[in-house]
Amino acid sequence: xxxxxxxxxxxxxxxxxxxxxxxxxxxxxxxxxxxxxxxxxxxxxxxxxxxxxxxxxxxxxxxxxxxxxxxxxxxxxxxxxxxxxxxxxxxxxxxxxxxxxxxxxxxxxxxxxxxxxxxxxxxxxxxxxxxxxxxxxxxxxxxxxxxxxxxxxxxxxxxxxxxxxxxxxxxxxxxxxxxxxxxxxxxxxxxxxxxxxxxxxxxxxxxxxxxxxxxxxxxxxxxxxxxxxxxxxxxxxxxxxxxxxxxxxxxxxxxxxxxxxxxxxxxxxxxxxxxxxxxxxxxxxxxxxxxxxxxxxxxxxxxxxxxxxxxxxxxxxxxxxxxxxxxxxxxxxxxxxxxxxxxxxxxxxxxxxxxxxxxxxxxxxxxxxxxxxxxxxxxxxxxxxxxxxxxxxxxxxxxxxxxxxxxxxxxxxxxxxxxxxxxxxxxxxxxxxxxxxxxxxxxxxxxxxxxxxxxxxxxxxxxxxxxxxxxxxxxxxxxxxxxxxxxxxxxxxxxxxxxxxxxxxxxxxxxxxxxxxxxxxxxxxxxxxxxxxxxxxxxxxx
Amino acid sequence: xxxxxxxxxxxxxxxxxxxxxxxxxxxxxxxxxxxxxxxxxxxxxxxxxxxxxxxxxxxxxxxxxxxxxxxxxxxxxxxxxxxxxxxxxxxxxxxxxxxxxxxxxxxxxx
Numbered sequence: 001x002x003x004x005x006x007x008x009x010x011x012x013x014x015x016x017x018x019x020x021x022x023x024x025x026x027x028x029x030x031x032x033x034x035x036x037x038x039x040x041x042x043x044x045x046x047x048x049x050x051x052x053x054x055x056x057x058x059x060x061x062x063x064x065x066x067x068x069x070x071x072x073x074x075x076x077x078x079x080x081x082x083x084x085x086x087x088x089x090x091x092x093x094x095x096x097x098x099x100x101x102x103x104x105x106x107x108x109x110x111x112x113x114x115x116x117x118x119x120x121x122x123x124x125x126x127x128x129x130x131x132x133x134x135x136x137x138x139x140x141x142x143x144x145x146x147x148x149x150x151x152x153x154x155x156x157x158x159x160x161x162x163x164x165x166x167x168x169x170x171x172x173x174x175x176x177x178x179x180x181x182x183x184x185x186x187x188x189x190x191x192x193x194x195x196x197x198x199x200x201x202x203x204x205x206x207x208x209x210x211x212x213x214x215x216x217x218x219x220x221x222x223x224x225x226x227x228x229x230x231x232x233x234x235x236x237x238x239x240x241x242x243x244x245x246x247x248x249x250x251x252x253x254x255x256x257x258x259x260x261x262x263x264x265x266x267x268x269x270x271x272x273x274x275x276x277x278x279x280x281x282x283x284x285x286x287x288x289x290x291x292x293x294x295x296x297x298x299x300x301x302x303x304x305x306x307x308x309x310x311x312x313x314x315x316x317x318x319x320x321x322x323x324x325x326x327x328x329x330x331x332x333x334x335x336x337x338x339x340x341x342x343x344x345x346x347x348x349x350x351x352x353x354x355x356x357x358x359x360x361x362x363x364x365x366x367x368x369x370x371x372x373x374x375x376x377x378x379x380x381x382x383x384x385x386x387x388x389x390x391x392x393x394x395x396x397x398x399x400x401x402x403x404x405x406x407x408x409x410x411x412x413x414x415x416x417x418x419x420x421x422x423x424x425x426x427x428x429x430x431x432x433x434x435x436x437x438x439x440x441x442x443x444x445x446x447x448x449x450x451x452x453x454x455x456x457x458x459x460x461x462x463x464x465x466x467x468x469x470x471x472x473x474x475x476x477x478x479x480x481x482x483x484x485x486x487x488x489x490x491x492x493x494x495x496x497x498x499x500x501x502x503x504x505x506x507x508x509x510x511x512x513x514x515x516x517x518x519x520x521x522x523x524x525x526x527x528x529x530x531x532x533x534x535x536x537x538x539x540x541x542x
Numbered sequence: 543x544x545x546x547x548x549x550x551x552x553x554x555x556x557x558x559x560x561x562x563x564x565x566x567x568x569x570x571x572x573x574x575x576x577x578x579x580x581x582x583x584x585x586x587x588x589x590x591x592x593x594x595x596x597x598x599x600x601x602x603x604x605x606x607x608x609x610x611x612x613x614x615x616x617x618x619x620x621x622x623x624x625x626x627x628x629x630x631x632x633x634x635x636x637x638x639x640x641x642x643x644x645x646x647x648x649x650x651x652x
Contacts, residue, residue: 085599085610089592092617096585099624103574107632223605230606240600241592241610252593259589263582286632293625297618439571521551524558531566532644 015340016162022348027179030198030352034183034191043540044385047188047392048115048367049277051540054193056284060291062193063275065200067094067266067292068299069357070152070350071419073203076300077333078326080307081319084229084238086245087307089255091300093262098296100267100431102289107282108438108530114537115277116364117270118372121433121452124522125445128377133452135372137429138270140456141422142365143406145271146399148418149358150177150407152327156354159328160347170408176355177404183359184366184396189278192359199356202349204295207302210330210346213337214309222305229311238311254493258420261497265423268430271364280539309333358403366396420495421463428455428500432508438530440512441523447512455504462496465489553650557643566639573631581624588613 045051054062072094079087113119118134150173157163157172183191218224226239237243245255266272276285310319310329313336322328334346370391375383383391410418432451436443463469471487481489529535557563592599592610599610 085592085614088611088614089589092585092588092614096581096617096621099581099621100578102625103578103628221605223607226606226611237600239606239608239611240596242596245593246596255593256589259586263585283633283637286629290625290629293621297621301615301618521555524554525551527567528554528557528563528647531563531570532640532647534644534647 015344016160018340018344019160019347022344023351026198026202026348026352027355030195031179031182031186033194033198034187037190037194038187041188041190044115044371044389045537045540046190047389048274048363048371049537050189050193052278052280052537053539054278054284056279056287057291058193058197059275059279059284059288061200061295062196062278063272063288063292064295064299065196065198065203065353065356066271066275066360067296068200068203068353069149069419070156070353071148072300073207073303073353074152074156074327074330074350076303077306077310078319078329079244080304081310081314081329082316082326083244084233084236084308084311085241086243086255088304089241089245089259090262091303093259094266095293095297095300097263097266098289098293100264101272102286102293104438105267105273105434106276106285106289109273109434110276110279110282110285111533111536112438112526112530113277115274115371116368117273117430117434118368118376121437121448122376123437123526124519125437125443125448126517128380130445130448130452131372131376133449134430134433135368135377137425137452137456138368138372139365140460141268141270141426141430142361142368144418144422144425145269146358146361146365146403147406147410148422149354149361150403151410151418153351153354153407154411155327156347156350159323159331160343160350164323166411169411173407173411174404176351176358177400177407180355180358180362180403181397181400183355184362184400185393189363192356192363193275193278195352195359196356199349199352200295203353204299204302206346206349207299207306210309210334210337210342211302211305214305214313214333217309217313225305225308225312229308232312232315234316236316238308250492253498254495257493257495257498260501261420261424261427261495264427264431264497264501266426268426268434269422270368270426270430271360274364274367275360277537282533282536306330306333313337362396362399362403365399366392369395369399421459424459424463424495424497424500425456427497428459428504429453430455431501432504436508436512437526442518443508443512444515444517446515446517447508447510450511451504451508454507455500458503459496459500462491462493462500466491466494466496468494553647557647557650562643562646566636566643569639570636573636574628577624577628581620584620585617588617 041047076087076091109120112123117138118131121134122130153173153176154169157169163169163172183195230238245251279285279288310333314332319329322332331343331346335343370388374391375381375388429452433448467481467489470481470483471489472481601609603609603612
């Protein structure tokens with residue numbers, strides 16, 4: 001590594017053998033639990049929704065395990081360490097977004113649907129076209145999110161296991177993918193949920209211990225920590241907003257666009273929505289979100305301390321020089337505090353994070369392919385439950401293999417951009433239709449199709465012609481474009497949300513008012529069911 | 543599945559148009575819509591201040607803690623408070639009413 005000798009590269013700190021051992025133990029324990037949990041995996045409700053038998057608390061912990069991806073653990077801590085306050089802004093958007101899910105979506109969706117997001121969207125509209133559209137946007141969001149996680153795995157490997165060459169990294173991505181496929185095939189939603197619960201507990205405990213440790217070093221005085229972080233950053237105003245986004249009018253607008261996508265995207269993420277079907281009632285769905293909000297909020301408060309702690313105790317120079325750059329802030333801080341052992345534990349948790357999130361995405365994508373596309377569109381609802389689960393298992397393997405290949409190809413790509421794209425699509429293509437379906441009497445099939453396809457196409461098109469894909473040269477300390485030898489960008493912002501989200505809402509309205517379709521009986525059934533819980537799917541009893 | 547023909551359309555339509563159901567729906571919307579408007583407005587106020595008023599946000603309040611950090615932590619507090627307010631309201635006010643109506647539908651189906 002081309003780093004100054006005084007600054008340890010992350011590959012020189014810690015012991016890769018210890019890291020791999022701790023991770024191996026985690027995989028063995030979780031696999032054993034997954035196998036145990038799978039003994040009752042018989043029906044479609046078992047495979048897709050864990051028999052709807054999880055409690056609100058269990059599901060809330062699993063949701064936070066699903067949501068706190070490697071991007072938010074390593075990414076946010078690193079962003080705070082390098083860009084200070086602007087990194088903190090991310091975590092606020094990620095948290096506040098949960099209120100949309102709590103107040104407007106979770107309970108109504110739990111009562112009205114069965115396995116997938118499309119169940120709710122197509123409830124009172126024409127089944128096949130709406131299911132197809134909802135499945136396509138589900139797959140698009142899952143695809144970009146999966147790619148981000150798998151690409152992140154490559155970077156983590158370099159950082160934590162000392163694997164520097166591409167072939168070795170590809171091998172590790174492959175191993176991660178195979179373990180994940182095993183979790184999904186053996187355990188279904190039940191096994192996946194348990195993996196997420198265990199991972200969430202480890203992650204939050206680990207971050208909590210590190211937070212107390214850091215604060216302890218500053219006499220439990222936050223102000224001292226902040227002051228020291230400013231000093232170690234060479235007097236850079238890391239406590240003030242604007243370091244990353246305050247440079248020009250375009251970057252400011254970009255930040256507003258990102259904020260919009262974050263706050264409206266969460267309630268449209270299909271793998272988050274699917275988790276609401278794993279509890280027996282809307283009341284437990286509410287409990288889930290309350291637990292998730294507390295855990296996610298507390299975790300983001302930890303990352304604030306960890307980010308400034310890394311800036312102060314490790315120093316921005318050492319972080320920027322390490323392989324993995326900003327992403328290495330939290331692991332380096334762990335090494336600084338607790339040496340090899342704490343680094344090993346935190347590394348294993350980071351790997352477990354990727355594993356759990358990828359498993360959740362895979363089961364969501366395979367459910368959408370088999371329940372929405374195979375059964376409802378191709379078989380017109382006549383496939384048996386056994387057939388559906390068989391197809392879901394097959395598609396899970398295919399998606400897993402695609403994720404491995406995609407992850408190998410995307411290794412080294414900008415993770416934050418892939419995640420932001422997933423959120424922008426969720427907010428532009430999914431959320432308008434979800435809200436219109438639940439709250440707007442007049443909403444109809446044309447509105448849904450225009451909104452989903454319009455939001456999806458607008459978001460993807462703007463991204464393709466934005467600076468994240470082309471036209472941004474490699475400058476130290478800035479994210480460069482994916483393609484370096486071309487420049488065909490005409491959209492000035494990195495995040496398309498500020499345009500594509502209003503477009504999604506507007507097209508939903510326009511499509512609706514230009515079509516006369518209206519199914520009064522199905523709307524009555526959906527509204528009564530959503531609000532009173534009458535006819536809602538019940539838990540499986542074994 | 544949502545399409546199961548196990549229920550009578552008229553029962554749903556009748557219930558949907560009943561006064562009790564309209565009241566349940568109104569209560570729900572009167573609680574969640576203003577709260578949603580409130581937290582979104584507060585969130586975007588914070589985002590806009592962070593973007594266009596960095597000087598104000600950089601003002602020191604206590605030691606090295608500045609206005610921006612206080613308002614940012616305020617977003618956490620408001621999120622937790624709204625969560626607890628809603629959960630309490632839903633448990634105490636909404637659930638019993640929804641359950642009563644639910645029982646009525648079950649009866650109508652018998």
